[in-house]
Amino acid sequence: MSIRLRALGLVLRIFVKPVLSHARDPAANRELLEKGARRFFRMPPYALQREARLQGGVSGIWVSARPATRPVPSDRLIFYVHGGGFIAGAPETHAALLARLAWLTGVEVFAPRYRLAPEHPFPAGIEDIRAAWEALLQRGYSPDRIVLAGDSAGGNIALALLAELCSRGQRPAGLFALSPHTDFTFQSPSIRENEHRDTMLPANRRKDVARWYLSSGDVSDCAASPIFATFLNPPPVLLQYSQTEILRDDASRLAAILRDAGGNVEEQVWPDAPHVFQIFDGWVPEARDALEGVADFVARRLDVTRPGKSRT
Template identity: 60%
Template sequence: MSVRLTLLSFLSRRTVRPLLARARSPEANRRLLERAARRWFRAPPYALYRDSDAGSGGLWISARPGSHPPRPGKLILYVHGGGFISGSPRTHAAMCARLAWLTGVEVFVPRYRLAPTDPFPAGREDIRAAWEAVIAKGYRPRDVILAGDSAGANLIFGLLADLCAEGACPAGVVALSPIADFTFSGASIADNAATECMLPAERRDELVDWYLGKHDPADPHASPLFATYTAPPPVLIQYAENELLRDDGVRLAQVLRDAGGEVVVQTWPRAPHVFQIFDGWVPEARDALTGVADFVKRCLA
C-alpha cells in the first residue's frame, strides 16, 4: 500500500465520509461529487469528449485519433456511480478517458435519471435504452463491454441478467465496488463499518428510501445478487477489502461462477470506495485501471 493511498484513505475518512454523513439532501451529495470531479479527478492528455442525444443522452469519450486512435466497432458502455442520487457522465469523464487511453476503445457514458426525483426503475429503464441505442448504431453485443462503478455496477448487472436471458450477452463485464444487495445482508456491512473510508453506513436505509421507496429491496432487478444469469460472459470485479460493499462483490462473483461464468476478482487490502477514480494521484488507481484494460482487451480480442 503506497504512502499516497494511505494518505487518501485517511483524508477520505476524515473529510469525505463526515460530509456524506451530514449531507442534508441528495442535492448536497451531487454538489460534493461535482466539486470533487472538477478539482481532483485527472484526465489524460488529448482526450476527446462528444455529447450525445442518444437515449437519455450521455458522453462519448476517446483519445484523439491523432494520438491514440480507438479500435473501430468496439465499445465500453460505462455506467457511472453516485449512489443513485448523484453523478453524471461528466463526473466520471476523467477516469473513463483514462480507460479509453489504456484500452484503445471508445467509451460511452450514458446519462440516467436520478433518485429521489426519479426513483427505481427509472435509471434501469434509461440504461436499457442506452444499450438499445448503442445496438441501433451498429455495435454488436459481442463487441461491447458493460462496465460501471458502485450504483452503476448495480445497473449493469440488472441489464446483464436480461441480456443473458435474451441471448444477447456482451463481450464482458467490469464492476468496480458493486452494490448488489439492497437487503444489506452481507457481513461486511457491519464488519467494515469502522474501516470504510467513504460511505457512511448509518445512511443506508435512507438511500433505500430515496431510491426504492416502497419497492421490494430483494427484487432481482434492484438487487442483482438475486438475479438469474444464463451463461454469463467473463466478468471482472474489483473492490477493497475494507469496504462496506466487500461482500456484495464476493457473493456476486460466486453467483456468476455458479451460473458457469468466468469471474476474475481483484482486491486491495485498504482503499476508499471506487479509489480507481483517483487515477493520477495514487499508483494503485492506475494499477487497477490497467487491470481493467487488460481484461477488456482480452474480452475484445
C-alpha cells in the same frame, strides 16, 4: 500500500465521510461529487470528450484518447454506467476516469445519462440504461463487441442489465465492475464488519439510500438487487474492490453466484483502499495498477491490442 493511498484514505475519512454521514438530502452528495470531480479528477492529455445523442432521446458522452493519432475501433465499445449512490453523479463527473480507460485500452467509451433518485426512483435509472443499450444496437454495435461496466451504483445497474441481456440472448463481451452495490437487503457481513474501517461510505445511511432509490419498491427485486438475479450463461466478469469497504461482500457474494451459473469471474482485491479508488488515478499508484488490470481484461474480451503493447 503507498503513502499516497494512506493519505487519500485519511482525507476521505476526515472531509468526505462526515458529509455523507450527515447530509439530509441528496443535494449535498451531488455537490460534493461535482466539486470533487472538477478539482481532483484529472483528464489525461489528448483526451476527447463529446456529447452523444442517440435514438430514442438517449444522451451521454463519448470519450476517447489520442483519436487523431490512434483511431479507435469503430465496432468495439466500453459501455460505462457511472456511480454516485443512485442520487448523484453524471457522465461528466466520471469523464476523467473514462478518458484514462480509453487511453489504456485504445477503445472508445460511451457513458449514458440516466435519471437520478429521489426525483426519479427505481426503475427509472435502469429503464434509461436499457434504452441506451438498445440505442447502441440500433447504431450498429453487436452485443459481443461491447463490454459493460460501472462503479458502485453504476455497477449495480450494469449487473442488473447483464442478467436481463443474458436471458434474452444479447450476451455482451464481458463486464467489469468497480466496488458494485448488489444487495438492497444489506445482508452482506461486510456492511457491519467494515463500518468503521471504510474510509468513505457510511454504513448508517444504507436505509436512506434504499428509501431514496427504491421509494416503495421491493428491496429483493432482482433489477434493484442483482444478487438475486438469474444469470444464464454469463460472459466473463472482472470485479475490483477493497477488503476494508462496506461493499466488499456485495462483490464477493456476486462472484460466487456468477461462478455457480457457469461464469468465469476474476476478483482483484486491494487490502486497504477507499471505495472506487480507481477514480483517483493520477494521485495514487494503486489506482493505475487497478486500471491496468481493467485494460487487460477489456483487451482480452474485445480482442484488441493495447496501445504500446504487442499481442501475445
